[in-house]
Amino acid sequence: MRTLWWTLAIVGMxxxxxxxxxxxxxxxxxxxxxxxxxxxDSGIRDLANPTSDFFQGIFNRGxxxxxxxxxxxxxxxxxxxxxxxxxxxRRVRELEDALxxxxxxPDDQLVVADVIAQDPSGLKRALAxxxxxxxxxxxxxxxxxxxxxxxxxxxxxxxxxxxxxxxxDPNSAVNIAVLPQGGKDAAARGIAAGDLRSGVxxxxxxxxxxxxxxxxxxxxxxxxxxxxxxxxxxVKTVEDKPQAPSKRAVLEPAxxxxxxxxxxxxxxxxxxxxxxx
Amino acid sequence: MKYLAxxxxxxxxxxxxxxxxxxxxxxxxxxxxxxxxxxxxxxVRGQSEAMFVVPIAGLLRDLTTSDPLGLSVLALSPIxxxxxxxxxxxxxxxxxxxxxxxxxxxxxxxxxSMTVLTAVGDDVAWATALLRLAVxxxxxxxxxxxxxxxxxxxxxxxxxxxxFGIGSAVQL
Numbered sequence: 001m002r003t004l005w006w007t008l009a010i011v012g013m014x015x016x017x018x019x020x021x022x023x024x025x026x027x028x029x030x031x032x033x034x035x036x037x038x039x040x041d042s043g044i045r046d047l048a049n050p051t052s053d054f055f056q057g058i059f060n061r062g063x064x065x066x067x068x069x070x071x072x073x074x075x076x077x078x079x080x081x082x083x084x085x086x087x088x089x090r091r092v093r094e095l096e097d098a099l100x101x102x103x104x105x106p107d108d109q110l111v112v113a114d115v116i117a118q119d120p121s122g123l124k125r126a127l128a129x130x131x132x133x134x135x136x137x138x139x140x141x142x143x144x145x146x147x148x149x150x151x152x153x154x155x156x157x158x159x160x161x162x163x164x165x166x167x168x169d170p171n172s173a174v175n176i177a178v179l180p181q182g183g184k185d186a187a188a189r190g191i192a193a194g195d196l197r198s199g200v201x202x203x204x205x206x207x208x209x210x211x212x213x214x215x216x217x218x219x220x221x222x223x224x225x226x227x228x229x230x231x232x233x234x235v236k237t238v239e240d241k242p243q244a245p246s247k248r249a250v251l252e253p254a255x256x257x258x259x260x261x262x263x264x265x266x267x268x269x270x271x272x273x274x275x276x277x
Numbered sequence: 278m279k280y281l282a283x284x285x286x287x288x289x290x291x292x293x294x295x296x297x298x299x300x301x302x303x304x305x306x307x308x309x310x311x312x313x314x315x316x317x318x319x320x321v322r323g324q325s326e327a328m329f330v331v332p333i334a335g336l337l338r339d340l341t342t343s344d345p346l347g348l349s350v351l352a353l354s355p356i357x358x359x360x361x362x363x364x365x366x367x368x369x370x371x372x373x374x375x376x377x378x379x380x381x382x383x384x385x386x387x388x389x390s391m392t393v394l395t396a397v398g399d400d401v402a403w404a405t406a407l408l409r410l411a412v413x414x415x416x417x418x419x420x421x422x423x424x425x426x427x428x429x430x431x432x433x434x435x436x437x438x439x440x441f442g443i444g445s446a447v448q449l
């Protein structure tokens with residue numbers, strides 16, 4: 001009988017809490033708990049980092065790992081430049097076609113934040129950062145890696161902390177353009193959707209356009225939720241079924257999303273969902 | 278005092294789960310130290326204490342993640358029922374039932390949390406999540422429980438049941 005009452009009480013309280021939580025009632029409490037947990041968390045992460053390096057070093061030489069990391073970042077930086085260049089060429093052409101069209105994207109204003117935690121459930125791909133609404137953050141704002149490629153958006157904001165939804169999260173969908181190498185063909189537009197299995201899949205790509213492994217993938221700007229020409233990564237593999245209504249591909253993100261420690265939040269760009277009345 | 282220790286243990290488990298998850302991954306999943314702690318506590322200290330410790334552990338877990346508050350309280354609650362296995366004593370060992378409880382709780386936790394997330398409007402890929410998260414966690418969490426359970430049992434030794442024979446009180 002006691003167990004039955006306990007069950008009813010727990011189920012009832014949990015359901016009420018979940019509903020109130022969805023209405024953001026517990027935000028101050030969650031902000032407080034992150035304030036208390038953050039220093040302990042950072043300490044554990046600082047301890048875990050060398051330990052992780054030690055175990056990696058058993059199988060990989062440390063210098064190779066560091067070199068690999070450096071090259072990856074260098075490649076990401078160069079790819080960002082190439083993507084911006086290719087997109088700029090296309091854009092000039094489009095702007096020439098539509099005289100008087102003004103570039104609406106202002107110079108980016110960025111807030112630097114440190115990653116303090118990662119959602120452990122595995123059902124989500126989310127990170128907690130040490131910046132919140134007091135630093136000018138708002139839900140929907142775009143988040144970049146240290147080297148400028150898109151890694152996600154701000155999904156939950158407390159006063160001093162925020163949770164990010166990564167592009168690998170199953171709830172993430174970004175309008176993208178696949179820029180063919182050489183810049184001869186038109187960019188293929190589609191959607192980059194988060195996927196628990198393969199990270200990010202590129203969906204709804206038109207069958208008639210050419211998409212090849214190595215092609216750069218950037219935001220298309222459609223929908224107004226992301227600035228245009230932000231690098232996501234490169235096409236890893238292409239799944240081209242003859243009878244399928246659209247092509248599907250897998251993205252290799254430019255940033256090492258599993259090892260993000262510092263990120264940049266673009267505060268100057270207002271996503272359409274925030275700008276709407 | 279024991280509840281204060283439970284609170285401290287649950288807090289440490291919650292912080293460990295959040296901060297170590299990028300570094301400690303086996304079969305693609307991170308161990309859930311909160312679940313392991315709550316299940317081991319329930320198996321070591323019994324159902325009545327589990328009724329208090331399990332909701333506290335769930336609450337602390339929700340406060341340190343992006344999940345809605347109450348999700349983990351609900352998803353961890355089957356541990357209280359599973360802890361009945363402690364009283365049933367299906368085998369002589371205490372250790373194997375504890376591992377079985379951790380494994381079963383891992384599965385029920387995954388299913389209940391996916392149900393809640395689906396209900397609040399999150400996009401949950403059920404088949405992928407079951408295959409890539411729930412099933413591996415049934416193996417991974419008991420692996421880490423092997424480390425957590427023995428010290429907890431050592432700190433809380435269980436009184437041995439009276440044996441039959443000389444000196445035992447058998448009423449006819």
